[in-house]
Amino acid sequence: METKKTKLGEFPFVTESYLLDFRGQLTIPMIGTYLLHAASIHAAQRGFGFADMNNRRTAWVLSRLAIEMYRYPGMSEHITLYTWIEDVGRLFTSRCFELVDASGVPLGYARSIWAAIDVDSRKPTPLDVEALSEYITQRDCPIEKPGKIQAVEQETGGVPYRVRYSDLDVNGHLNSIKYMEHMLDLFSLDMYDQKNIRRFEISYLSEGRYDMDLQLFMAETSTNKYSMAMCHEDKAICRAAALWD
Amino acid sequence: METKKTKLGEFPFVTESYLLDFRGQLTIPMIGTYLLHAASIHAAQRGFGFADMNNRRTAWVLSRLAIEMYRYPGMSEHITLYTWIEDVGRLFTSRCFELVDASGVPLGYARSIWAAIDVDSRKPTPLDVEALSEYITQRDCPIEKPGKIQAVEQETGGVPYRVRYSDLDVNGHLNSIKYMEHMLDLFSLDMYDQKNIRRFEISYLSEGRYDMDLQLFMAETSTNKYSMAMCHEDKAICRAAALWD
Numbered sequence: 001m002e003t004k005k006t007k008l009g010e011f012p013f014v015t016e017s018y019l020l021d022f023r024g025q026l027t028i029p030m031i032g033t034y035l036l037h038a039a040s041i042h043a044a045q046r047g048f049g050f051a052d053m054n055n056r057r058t059a060w061v062l063s064r065l066a067i068e069m070y071r072y073p074g075m076s077e078h079i080t081l082y083t084w085i086e087d088v089g090r091l092f093t094s095r096c097f098e099l100v101d102a103s104g105v106p107l108g109y110a111r112s113i114w115a116a117i118d119v120d121s122r123k124p125t126p127l128d129v130e131a132l133s134e135y136i137t138q139r140d141c142p143i144e145k146p147g148k149i150q151a152v153e154q155e156t157g158g159v160p161y162r163v164r165y166s167d168l169d170v171n172g173h174l175n176s177i178k179y180m181e182h183m184l185d186l187f188s189l190d191m192y193d194q195k196n197i198r199r200f201e202i203s204y205l206s207e208g209r210y211d212m213d214l215q216l217f218m219a220e221t222s223t224n225k226y227s228m229a230m231c232h233e234d235k236a237i238c239r240a241a242a243l244w245d
Numbered sequence: 246m247e248t249k250k251t252k253l254g255e256f257p258f259v260t261e262s263y264l265l266d267f268r269g270q271l272t273i274p275m276i277g278t279y280l281l282h283a284a285s286i287h288a289a290q291r292g293f294g295f296a297d298m299n300n301r302r303t304a305w306v307l308s309r310l311a312i313e314m315y316r317y318p319g320m321s322e323h324i325t326l327y328t329w330i331e332d333v334g335r336l337f338t339s340r341c342f343e344l345v346d347a348s349g350v351p352l353g354y355a356r357s358i359w360a361a362i363d364v365d366s367r368k369p370t371p372l373d374v375e376a377l378s379e380y381i382t383q384r385d386c387p388i389e390k391p392g393k394i395q396a397v398e399q400e401t402g403g404v405p406y407r408v409r410y411s412d413l414d415v416n417g418h419l420n421s422i423k424y425m426e427h428m429l430d431l432f433s434l435d436m437y438d439q440k441n442i443r444r445f446e447i448s449y450l451s452e453g454r455y456d457m458d459l460q461l462f463m464a465e466t467s468t469n470k471y472s473m474a475m476c477h478e479d480k481a482i483c484r485a486a487a488l489w490d
Contacts, residue, residue: 022417
């Protein structure tokens, strides 16, 4: 039991009114914030957090994320987020999440893929496989891994967006959560009124910077399945997909 | 001591890397989020929270807010936010905040003015002065009250912004924090690189709605002092002021 507890991270949250969307539901970007919070503290408590990485002039970079929700928490719900390391490779590590309600019923799951970069060169750097592997946990995460996202960008058009101060993270790049926010803003309020996102997936391709002019694209690729692309100078810097029901 | 504790709310936070701006500092909107969090829980624990208000078909509306910061917290700092009710009138109540670092040294203070509205008519409704007054606390909040903000809007021009899904709060209106975010994005990255906002003040005049076309204005009104306005159809829906040093 002791070992198990050390590997698995457990984080309680209480949803507050100011964190909910107009439907009174927790949003995907807010769930993303919870995931990053849990990942960040879970890693720091095990010696591979932001500060530890920074001491070696390295940093974690979120590469892919998939979130599946069965039910979105509403007002003042006590929820618990579990996180654990599923696998560690030479360049990538996968971290899973399970979100449960106050009765322990699963609300959803998430899978994330992380790489480490050298903060000076901004290039990928090998992971400390041995140290990280110590925390690998066998636990079920019953959702598909992040997969290939269909390209939907066009040569012209797209919704323009210029990266602002509030979009930047501590490295001076477009914040992981803000990519989600801008892509999810492509859907109409009617869509949010009538449906829910069952699965959301995002793939970060390159870093957005201050004042960068972006073009956002979105298209339905099959019934209720949408792909999105965030482009800069005709090149996608991020792709996402949403399955609605 | 018991009574004192009941009146004063105390909320611990730990700053996380993903909450900081490109300078590694907590932002004004993030501090605003902490203030709303503390206010929301403090009120709920005393029987006048979101749910209690909603049961009476009323809701709290933030009218004005002033934040003064002596130092902005950086990475992984343990900070404590105190909040208390300073005064209760027929239509408005004032709530104060003190933010201290891990050694108890004040980082800054804030003052907020709240009104209650009837959620159906969206009109102000009288406060339960007797019940709220029970929690009035005598405690020093050594910053000036929110004051008059100089109008800086022009007939034409302004930075355009259209209200999006991610901007909406649980009432379907532009979220209090998003007003701040959009106004603070008017300052250049150079400005943030060289200076800090010593005092920030905001006055909410009317509600922003989905798809509303806004124009944002900003002008230096005296050395290092800037006013901002957020307008819709030539009418300000929000004003803000920032003093930099």
